[in-house]
Amino acid sequence: MNLWLTVAGMGAVTYGIRLSLLVFVSHTSLPAAARDALRFVMPAVLLAIILPAVLYVGDDKTIDLSPGNERLIAAVAAAAVAWATKNVWLTVGLGMCALWVLQWAT
């Protein structure tokens, strides 16, 4: 039940943000400083999620920066694919395959 409340809250804030300037505050533009800052939300969020998910591995979730960290290696390979192709299917597909191969090989 608690989780459903959480999802409802998530929906409310998201809808609120989207409505904000469209409905509540028309004819107002965002201050330039806010505009500048908001453009960095995506890069910040994305790497903040990616790095811990790739570096903290194993059942005990310890940091592993060694080449023995299969997720790290697979993620580096996937990053190269994403960079070169900008293709989501290829990035996710090849990244998963890389992880499976590395897990199978060790």
Add this chain to the structure above:
Amino acid sequence: MRGQLPLLFGVAPFGMAYGAYAIEAGLSGGLTQAMSAIVFGGASQFVAVQLIASGVPGGMIVLATLLVNLRHMLYSASLAPSVEQLGLRWRWLLAYLLTDEAYAVSMTRVARGVDGPFRHWFILGAGFALWATWQVTTSLGIFLGAAVPDSWSLDFALPLTFLALLMPVLTSRAALAAAAVAGVVAVAGFDWPYGVALVAAIAAGLVAGVGVERALGGASGEQVSA
């Protein structure tokens, strides 16, 4: 409709990855689908699933959602002039469908000079097509996630999906700095409780991005990129 076909294909793997990831993380199918329908914001849904799986309290998850989706305020602002002739009902409807992709499609259309009295219908069409694609691919992902055993490490779909999203937004040194600082803070704060690390990481990333941009002397006027 032709203008958005590539986008629909682009959204499809995210939807499937989200559905599969959420099931793998232990969410129920109903909750996973409901989140897609109610929140309708891919990145924030992935983040929420991860936080739910780590037992982060609901209030903190809502705060993280707020931060992640705050960028939609930019879209809301730049779309406002084109909807000011419309009634409230239209605005409420379009706001619900206002995602990264819908915004990109409608803005491309404006930039091409394809404009006119029926533009809101175009935005509605694009938004609804994206919404439907998101719901259907979430369902597919839920089935996929339920069918695939844990040993397949489907939770790895999260960093992979985000990598695919990250590369196109690393368009400047400032964006790179924002990402790097946020990443380091998130790693350093891995053991901090209640999801504080993510919130701190995003805040630090924004400060770093703005700071580097100012230092390089190239603020405002740059194209808004999602």
